[in-house]
Amino acid sequence: xxxxxxxxxxxxxxxxxxxxxxxxxxxxxxxxxxxxxxxxxxxxxxxxxxxxxxxxxxxxxxxxxxxxxxxxxxxxxxxxxxxxxxxxxxxxxxxxxxxxxxxxxxxxxxx
Amino acid sequence: xxxxxxxxxxxxxxxxxxxxxxxxxxxxxxxxxxxxxxxxxxxxxxxxxxxxxxxxxxxxxxxxxxxxxxxxxxxxxxxxxxxxxxxxxxxxxxxxxxxxxxxxxxxxxxxx
Numbered sequence: 001x002x003x004x005x006x007x008x009x010x011x012x013x014x015x016x017x018x019x020x021x022x023x024x025x026x027x028x029x030x031x032x033x034x035x036x037x038x039x040x041x042x043x044x045x046x047x048x049x050x051x052x053x054x055x056x057x058x059x060x061x062x063x064x065x066x067x068x069x070x071x072x073x074x075x076x077x078x079x080x081x082x083x084x085x086x087x088x089x090x091x092x093x094x095x096x097x098x099x100x101x102x103x104x105x106x107x108x109x110x111x
Numbered sequence: 112x113x114x115x116x117x118x119x120x121x122x123x124x125x126x127x128x129x130x131x132x133x134x135x136x137x138x139x140x141x142x143x144x145x146x147x148x149x150x151x152x153x154x155x156x157x158x159x160x161x162x163x164x165x166x167x168x169x170x171x172x173x174x175x176x177x178x179x180x181x182x183x184x185x186x187x188x189x190x191x192x193x194x195x196x197x198x199x200x201x202x203x204x205x206x207x208x209x210x211x212x213x214x215x216x217x218x219x220x221x222x223x
Binding site for chain 1: 115117142144146153154156159166167169201203208211212213214215216217219
């Protein structure tokens with residue numbers, strides 16, 4: 001069955017530090033992958049997507065993600081975290097018409 | 112360009128009542144999706160509408176239903192509300208299933 005795993009429930013980093021959020025997927029065909037961010041009480045904002053082509057994709061707010069087929073991973077990275085990046089991050093895979101989400105990683109940023 | 116809009120922002124109902132949630136997609140988007148984000152259950156796919164038709168539904172009982180209007184806006188109805196229906200209901204839209212989904216701010220439904 002198709003699934004998405006985000007192994008880290010909660011991550012804490014200092015402002016200015018680098019960040020990597022992990023995402024592993026289980027999908028039979030070539031996956032369409034997404035990262036979304038959700039601030040408290042808000043909807044989801046699309047950070048970036050991977051459909052095909054270059055395996056390193058750039059998104060908004062300085063985020064990037066790398067698709068690694070051999071590892072079934074699509075990790076999200078940012079070289080220098082800002083306090084405003086504190087939020088919950090969701091990885092998702094598109095299965096036919098719907099999105100299957102991971103359980104999310106809550107990011108806390110210390111000044 | 113206006114994003115996906117949802118109304119109301121908050122909705123409080125009592126058990127057994129009916130709730131109606133509304134969604135307006137991004138202009139030009141014909142597909143509308145509904146997701147439930149309940150505490151401890153994560154984000155789960157509810158329904159997909161495209162060109163006025165229900166195309167797919169997730170693993171939810173029939174008391175969750177909806178429709179899509181000719182202007183592509185959508186309505187989610189939840190009948191016979193149960194306490195566990197309390198959740199954030201998110202609507203998303205896309206040009207079609209080949210494209211990414213854009214989400215609205217959600218409707219927080221509280222059932223007491």
